[in-house]
Amino acid sequence: xxxxxxxxxxxxxxxxxxxxxxxxxxxxxxxxxxxxxxxxxxxxxxxxxxxxxxxxxxxxxxxxxxxxxxxxxxxxxxxxxxxxxxxxxxxxxxxxxxxxxxxxxxxxxxxxxxxxxxxxxxxxxxxxxxxxxxxxxxxxxxxxxxxxxxxxxxxxxxxxxxxxxxxxxxxxxxxxxxxxxxxxxxxxxxxxxxxxxxxx
Amino acid sequence: xxxxxxxxxxxxxxxxxxxxxxxxxxxxxxxxxxxxxxxxxxxxxxxxxxxxxxxxxxxxxxxxxxxxxxxxxxxxxxxxxxxxxxxxxxxxxxxxxxxxxxxxxxxxxxxxxxxxxxxxxxxxxxxxxxxxxxxxxxxxxxxxxxxxxxxxxxxxxxxxxxxxxxxxxxxxxxxxxxxxxxxxxxxxxxxxxxxxxxxxxxxxxxxxxxxxxxxxxxxxxxxxxxxxxxxxxxxxxxxxxxxxxxxxxxxxxxxxxxxxxxxxxxxxxxxxxxxxxxxxxxxxxx
Numbered sequence: 001x002x003x004x005x006x007x008x009x010x011x012x013x014x015x016x017x018x019x020x021x022x023x024x025x026x027x028x029x030x031x032x033x034x035x036x037x038x039x040x041x042x043x044x045x046x047x048x049x050x051x052x053x054x055x056x057x058x059x060x061x062x063x064x065x066x067x068x069x070x071x072x073x074x075x076x077x078x079x080x081x082x083x084x085x086x087x088x089x090x091x092x093x094x095x096x097x098x099x100x101x102x103x104x105x106x107x108x109x110x111x112x113x114x115x116x117x118x119x120x121x122x123x124x125x126x127x128x129x130x131x132x133x134x135x136x137x138x139x140x141x142x143x144x145x146x147x148x149x150x151x152x153x154x155x156x157x158x159x160x161x162x163x164x165x166x167x168x169x170x171x172x173x174x175x176x177x178x179x180x181x182x183x184x185x186x187x188x189x190x191x192x193x194x195x196x197x198x199x200x
Numbered sequence: 201x202x203x204x205x206x207x208x209x210x211x212x213x214x215x216x217x218x219x220x221x222x223x224x225x226x227x228x229x230x231x232x233x234x235x236x237x238x239x240x241x242x243x244x245x246x247x248x249x250x251x252x253x254x255x256x257x258x259x260x261x262x263x264x265x266x267x268x269x270x271x272x273x274x275x276x277x278x279x280x281x282x283x284x285x286x287x288x289x290x291x292x293x294x295x296x297x298x299x300x301x302x303x304x305x306x307x308x309x310x311x312x313x314x315x316x317x318x319x320x321x322x323x324x325x326x327x328x329x330x331x332x333x334x335x336x337x338x339x340x341x342x343x344x345x346x347x348x349x350x351x352x353x354x355x356x357x358x359x360x361x362x363x364x365x366x367x368x369x370x371x372x373x374x375x376x377x378x379x380x381x382x383x384x385x386x387x388x389x390x391x392x393x394x395x396x397x398x399x400x401x402x403x404x405x406x407x408x409x410x411x412x413x414x415x416x417x418x419x420x421x422x423x424x425x426x427x428x429x430x431x432x433x434x435x436x437x438x439x440x441x442x443x444x445x446x447x448x449x450x451x452x453x454x455x456x457x458x459x460x461x462x463x464x465x466x467x468x469x470x471x472x473x474x475x476x477x478x479x480x481x482x483x484x485x486x
Contacts, residue, residue, distance in 0.1 A: 014225075030213055059224050154202065
């Protein structure tokens with residue numbers, strides 16, 4: 001079995017009972033899906049759990065898969081739905097205050113203390129780390145609709161049409177959400193403009 | 201800015217839960233694996249080279265057998281039914297033409313027998329050298345008759361006897377008159393009822409030579425082909441003349457006229473000779 005085979009062909013082979021085809025699919029898409037989920041939910045453990053859940057759903061729904069559908073669209077739809085569900089569940093939880101003590105005692109530091117600040121970065125490496133962390137926070141600050149569109153477009157290089165299929169909205173809506181997401185990120189990261197220009 | 205997030209490093213997921221994922225995938229694959237049907241297994245088995253070779257041999261041998269049978273059936277009617285080799289190949293086809301040959305001979309013999317019974321002139325057995333002068337046994341004359349009651353010259357000594365077509369004994373019985381019938385026919389005229397002179401009285405004609413007998417037979421066949429029943433019967437004129445003469449002496453003029461008419465049909469000059477005879481001329485004058 002060649003690793004150059006199309007995802008759809010591999011899925012059809014897995015439907016016929018070839019486990020090797022699923023292994024190829026897993027090796028091909030595990031990392032991108034994990035990073036998509038990680039950037040969506042912002043938590044590594046949750047991302048790993050959701051990744052496993054996403055591929056488990058692929059296994060369960062393999063019989064219903066049709067050759068006409070694009071496999072990545074189907075896979076990222078599953079991952080996106082899991083991320084949305086996870087985000088909604090988290091909203092119902094009590095949010096942690098950035099300036100509240102982490103363990104309840106006054107002596108302990110706050111969450112804001114452990115988040116790296118831009119002023120703390122002295123050299124370029126630390127500046128990049130700070131920029132990436134800030135970027136992560138800015139992405140998290142986006143709304144769900146803007147975030148998923150931004151992640152799929154900028155990190156997965158998905159065309160707008162496929163993003164529209166995954167999200168389930170018209171293509172123009174996706175473009176609109178993408179525009180608002182970029183404007184918001186630009187405002188958030190404006191102060192890091194010089195750092196970004198100096199970044200390799 | 202795009203270069204910034206493009207430069208963000210992708211993280212590797214841990215292998216936690218990967219084994220469970222693969223185990224679940226294997227379990228699902230087993231359930232999804234379609235068991236091949238009997239037909240599919242058979243087709244898959246036939247695709248193997250030994251099975252293909254066996255199938256090819258079976259088809260070739262079967263075709264050769266079928267073509268061989270057809271060839272025998274087609275060539276059987278075209279060949280001679282009497283061929284010995286044919287009898288060995290297809291005995292059933294050989295048996296049928298032999299029976300047909302017997303059946304085709306039977307009507308001929310039946311016709312000859314019918315000719316005896318319906319009052320017409322019988323195949324004159326007396327002509328066929330049944331006279332005891334040749335010294336042959338009584339049954340020997342019968343053996344010289346062919347199936348149509350025609351005379352056959354005795355084969356010269358040393359001559360090869362031509363093979364006779366196989367005829368059943370029943371057919372021969374139907375064709376040959378019995379001994380008593382032959383005596384009756386030779387003594388009594390079948391139409392007039394007149395008693396013929398005994399065979400010993402007139403000098404029996406000498407046994408016909410081979411050539412004369414053949415000519416007589418050919419002539420009889422030629423006459424029979426003209427469908428003239430009166431001329432078809434090979435009654436010798438001399439015998440008719442004797443019968444006519446004796447009938448005239450008896451005063452049976454009706455019989456005399458009948459016989460003269462028959463003689464006239466055969467030979468005009470002979471009729472003139474008969475008419476000069478005084479008793480016959482008297483009957484004709486009446």
